[in-house]
Amino acid sequence: MADITAAELKQRLQAGETPIIIDVRETWENEEASIPGNQNIPLGTLPDKLADLDDYKDSEVIVHCKGGGRSSQAKMFLTQQGFSNVRNLEGGMQAYQKA
Template sequence: MLDITPAELRQRQQAAEPLTILDVREPWEVEESRIEGSQNLPLGSLPQHLEDLENLKNQEVIVHCKSGARSAAAQAFLQQHGFSNVRNLVGGIQAYQAEK
């Protein structure tokens, strides 16, 4: 399983790397806090958006949620549908915010 730590993500953001970050939380959760540059796509809506994500199949995609559980499910789902480089943010946005 490919995971990414909050420290590694912050480091890559500070280096201004172009990143694809999918936030699989619900919209109301994103209103409370979000990771800069992330795109909100709730876990339950992933199946309907597979076609929209098709161009990302061979690119790195970082998924995150609040604690890492939903994003682990999103990671597994995307991998089952041919996405080759999906990385789960360890500890979710909670760990990311604690890393500041």
């Protein structure tokens, strides 16, 4: 699945959509700045939280971090676990805050 731009995500949120957004940054990073409606699951804990995400395997899941590196790893991991529609937020939180 193609990744998503910050502008596209902001537009969808402003239109009232509520996509599944997973912030894979550390908790303190999420507390400093976050996207409305996101779930904070730090990358290192993602394998332990898979059961909690099982209902989303066939849904669009948007992952993000600060700049895109950790969320790229999360996208690859979730895809390997059978998630069919994982999208990485291009440029991460840095891009989102500028969009």
